[in-house]
Amino acid sequence: xxxxxxxxxxxxxxxxxxxxxxxxxxxxxxxxxxxxxxxxxxxxxxxxxxxxxxxxxxxxxxxxxxxxxxxxxxxxxxxxxxxxxxxxxxxxxxxxxxxxxxxxxxxxxxxxxxxxxxxxxxxxxxxxxxxxxxxxxxxxxxxxxxxxxxxxxxxxxxxxxxxxxxxxxxxxxxxxxxxxxxxxxxxxxxxxxxxxxxxxxxxxxxxxxxxxxxxxxxxxxxxxxxxxxxxxxxxxxxxxxxxxxxxxxxxxxxx
Ligand SMILES: Nc1ncnc2c1ncn2[C@@H]1O[C@H](COP(=O)(O)OP(=O)(O)O)[C@@H](O)[C@H]1O
Ligand SMILES: [Mg+2]
Numbered sequence: 001x002x003x004x005x006x007x008x009x010x011x012x013x014x015x016x017x018x019x020x021x022x023x024x025x026x027x028x029x030x031x032x033x034x035x036x037x038x039x040x041x042x043x044x045x046x047x048x049x050x051x052x053x054x055x056x057x058x059x060x061x062x063x064x065x066x067x068x069x070x071x072x073x074x075x076x077x078x079x080x081x082x083x084x085x086x087x088x089x090x091x092x093x094x095x096x097x098x099x100x101x102x103x104x105x106x107x108x109x110x111x112x113x114x115x116x117x118x119x120x121x122x123x124x125x126x127x128x129x130x131x132x133x134x135x136x137x138x139x140x141x142x143x144x145x146x147x148x149x150x151x152x153x154x155x156x157x158x159x160x161x162x163x164x165x166x167x168x169x170x171x172x173x174x175x176x177x178x179x180x181x182x183x184x185x186x187x188x189x190x191x192x193x194x195x196x197x198x199x200x201x202x203x204x205x206x207x208x209x210x211x212x213x214x215x216x217x218x219x220x221x222x223x224x225x226x227x228x229x230x231x232x233x234x235x236x237x238x239x240x241x242x243x244x245x246x247x248x249x250x251x252x253x254x255x
Contacts (some may be wrong), residue, residue: 001023001024001026001059001060001061001062001192002022002024002058002059002060002160002192002194003021003022003023003024003057003059003060004022004023004043004046004056004057004058004059005021005056005057005058005059006019006020006021006056006057007019007020007021007046007053007055007056007057007058008020008053008054008055008056009042009051009052009053009054010054015216016039016042016216017039017042017043017046017216018215018216018217020043020056020213020216020218021056021218022218022221024192024194025192026061026159026190026192027186027190027191027192028192028193028207028209029186029192029194029195029206029207029209030193030194030195030209030210030211031195031196031197031203031206031207031209031210031211032194032195032196032197032210032211032212032213033196033197033198033200033203033210033211033212033213033238034198034212034213034214034219034238035198035214035238036198038213038214038215038216039213039215039216040164040196040213041085041164041196043196043213044082044194044196046058047060047065047080047160047162047194048077048080048082049065049068049073049076049077052066053066060076060079060080060160061076061159077156078156078157079156079157079158079159079160080156080158080159080160080161081149081152081153081156081158081161081162081191082161082162082164083145083148083149083152083161083162083163083164083166084148084164085164085165085168088148089144089147089148091135091136092135093136094132094133094134094135095122095127095132095133095134095135095136095139095147096115096118096122096132096133098147098151099118099121099122099147099151099154100114100115100117100118100154101151101155102151102154102155102156103117103118103154117154118132118154119132121154122147122150124150124153125146125147125149125150125153125181126177126181127143127146127147127150131143140174141169141170141174142170142171142173142174142175142177142178143174145166145167145170145174145178146177146178146181149178149181149182153185158189158191159191159192160191160192160193160194161182161185161186161191161192161193162193162194162196163182163193163194163195163196163197164196165196165197165198166178166182166195166197167179167197167199167202168198175199175202179205182195182206183205183206193206193207200239200242201242204224208223208224209222209223209224210222210224210227212227212234212235212238214234214238219232219234219235220232220235227239
């Protein structure tokens with residue numbers, strides 16, 4: 001589970017996160033939506049403990065992470081898989097090295113064992129074996145994103161997966177692949193999943209509960225019906241381009 005309790009966070013004297021509270025039970029997906037610059041990625045950074053709130057509490061699996069020492073924080077991070085906005089692979093390492101990097105550096109598994117795990121993981125995320133020795137920039141954007149998900153899964157034993165704009169810049173086919181993968185992961189291990197996106201059509205295929213961030217504040221927290229019926233001008237304005245899509249969503253059609 002992930003809970004924010006009245007979290008405030010500033011950089012310099014600029015308020016980035018303003019009194020944010022929400023609660024995500026274990027095993028559930030939650031979509032974070034909002035305009036660019038509204039504070040979505042910052043929320044993920046706070047969950048990873050890469051930044052610390054000025055005030056308020058962040059509780060992960062029952063523990064307030066703000067007070068944890070570095071060792072405990074590292075243990076906590078092992079339970080959190082993060083897929084960064086641009087995939088963020090090591091560009092001088094092969095696909096296989098990217099995916100197996102953590103096991104190579106932090107475990108005493110043999111190379112043969114690691115390679116076996118990497119091959120199985122690549123299969124799971126839908127990347128052919130022939131790509132194992134290629135460099136990331138020889139792959140399409142969608143494939144890079146899948147490799148990044150594979151790397152996150154082999155680097156941690158995630159109870160929680162954080163995805164920052166996982167489908168941005170991908171064509172519709174690649175987008176569908178990534179959404180299927182996110183859904184498959186949630187079903188497999190009941191992974192609590194936080195997906196940041198401003199692509200509303202994609203959001204509906206992943207979950208039906210939404211947190212809408214506007215100017216560092218929670219402007220909406222609820223389900224699809226609440227979202228559709230909201231009269232908050234910030235929500236209305238954000239949804240306006242998608243009104244028709246939202247109006248027709250009664251039940252979520254999982255892909
Ligand atoms: N290191 C930083 N220094 C100053 N301002 C920052 C820094 N990181 C983020 N911000 C500001 O914080 C706000 C929220 O950023 P971010 O969380 O990246 O938004 P989003 O992911 O929703 O696009 C933005 O206005 C951004 O300019
Ligand atoms: Mg962002």
